[in-house]
Amino acid sequence: MGFLDAKDCKAFMAPILLLLGFFLSGLELTGAQSVGVCYGRNGNNLPSEADVINLYKSNGIGRMRIYEPNQPTLNALRGSNIELIIGILNNNLQALTDAAAATSWVQDNVRNYWPDVKFRYIAVGNEVRPGAAEVPFVLPAMQNIRNAIAAANLQDQIKVSTSIDTTLVENAYPPSQGSFSGAASSFIKPIIDFLVSNGAPLLINVYPYFAYIGNPQSISLPYALFTSPGVVVTDPEGNRGYQNLFDALLDAQYSALEKAGAPNLKIVVSESGWPSEGGDATSVENAGTFYKNLINHVKNGTPKRPGQAIETYLFAMFDENQKSPEYEKHFGLFTPGQQPKYQISFGG
Template sequence: MGSSKFPFAVLCRGSIVGVCYGRNADDLPTPDKAVDLIQQHNIKYARIYDANIQVLKAFANTGIELMIGISNSDLLPFSQFQSNADTWLKNNILPYYPATKITYITVGAEVTEAPNNESALVVPAMHNILTSLKKLGLHKKIKVSTTHSLGVLSRSFPPSAGAFSSKHALFLKPLLEFLAENQSPFMIDIYPYYAYRDSPSNVSLDYALFQSSSEVIDPNTGLLYTNMFDAQIDALYFALMALNFRTIKVMVTETGWPSKGSPKETAATPDNAQIYNANLIRHVINDTGTPAKPGEDVDVYIFSLFNENRKPGLESERNWGLFYPDQTSVYNLDFSGRGAVVGMPTPNSTWCIASSNATQLDLQNAVDWACSTGNVDCSPIQPSQPCFQPDNLASHASYAFNAYYQQNGATDIACTFGGTGVRVDKDPSNALFPSVQTLLHRSLCLGSDAMHFLNCKLVYFALQAMITACI
């Protein structure tokens, strides 16, 4: 699952960030121009909501991995007759594949939210689509699933109490069995914006925007949450675990933030949309995972490419786009995720290291916490690993503290460690790692950009070999 550590590079496997290309508008550029725009921004993954011929042709020979949709209105014929699925695949997939790199087919969208209850049709339709793919030998290259809203859960807080709604039980049981059997992801559309808009007294804006300086504690697990996105994903993972489906991965097929809204939608602004999506991208490609699933890939698709003027509802519904129909940006967004965290201190401008006043016992306790509950990958400070030398507790603690600090937004609270951590604004690498490996340690051990690579074994072992050569 996924492609690269940075979503648009090819260094190693990891989480990916894509974009949803909706077309519910009458003023959009042609598909060719839309795909050109996607390529200009080095976006390698896209989701479309139907099998429009012109759109499929536009993605041909681009290398962009495409998720295509079957609408709810088509569920009935697809669920009733295998021949309908065979014909659709023959007419809508085969003429364009593999030049158009189709990797997922979504059968229906958020059916539990639809006015007509079509959920009973989803799994039979999915089976028929899968059978058609098997006939063509494509079932291992194109995965079949369906998308859901968070409304599929009856409870999502605290995350450990996450549970599926019992009213969807007859739909969910065969669906989850299908996903587990075919290694397909559970696709969820997650919108912290709505949680904040509808309940601002219970949800802080900073928590929704990935820039909270405080943590929400799950009382059942002790896990700490600094953003709503992680909490909602973990609620889904706990709901899956409660039904004993532990192998199904979660994929976020829609998330984003509107840049404009009705008078009562005060949080729908370009600044907030930029903050949410920029911090989302950076959070995802760091591959820190979530508190309940540390290090787990989380693939996300940002909604959406364009503002769509034909969408009904409040003003915000027509203003989720990253771009205006004239292809100009609604706000600046770094799709690589390597820029500064929006709304937070600039990475590498501050570091978190062990306080010289801390006792050895307090330092050890803090390191133990950071390397376990804090979800820091502490393997580089183990014996014979790149950041083990110098072999003293202060250096090891500084590594662990800084890793946690950078992964959690470089905020004041992320450098407390019971009073054993201290923030500094001067790069401490030379003082902490005064050896012939300094240059490598500066990039590997304390540079926040390098935190992106710590779990990337190809880069990790390449650097380790270089260190050995230096010695």
């Protein structure tokens, strides 16, 4: 076979380059989707829903969490390819223990938008804690919502879960000792069994910020901000070294799940963030450092689950001026005027 001339070479290479382009764009999309952002709406000065979706798209943010159904948001999401966690507020859980109400909820807020909106998870309740009035309603509401999703034949596309915080786990130091507290076990164990049987992850809000300000005598700021130069905590089990608090908090949750009989249950970090003002250790510098390092870090897993990227949602898209206390107003990655507070790349 003779050498290809320039024209033949170009014709020969064109389909290969086209395929390579598709491959690389797929890789880029996967990377961009590794980190989502929570879209809280507790502000009276926030941009329109259409502007919000455009801001997500222009920044390459491929995943979003919202806390309750909002028709303008859902309509703006149509055709965007942004994957969505849609929440159910705690004060709506009791009503959804009625199967017919759950079916209506799924019809109104999911089926009416699918497949134009890419629903990923339904978070049935947020941070319901042992002793709360809503405790008896969480699992029945989850079961009814899941049944309604299955009746719509969407059970393989949309998983039903709930979002908890890290306070349900005690003995979190070292991480291998983590276990659900006695008060939490009777509440969370049946939920864990439900998630395992349905192939759904557990959503957990993980905040090194709150752990740090709650115990600054024992926890260093660099350990909380991912800037420690070396191992800070060594766990005797497996001789695992911890260089940051996020990994330690998350691995304590994995340890608790192992003790609860669910060693393979996936965790999705449904919130994590750091405020830029209004409280202890709050500054634009600290918050920017946290977010940048978190985005880079979650691609790599934890000492207990190395090499497994952690699906993570940053909290939150905007500063929300109707929240309290003061530091709660300042978790935004963007100002209400849509200006970025930090120079970060969401695709890592």
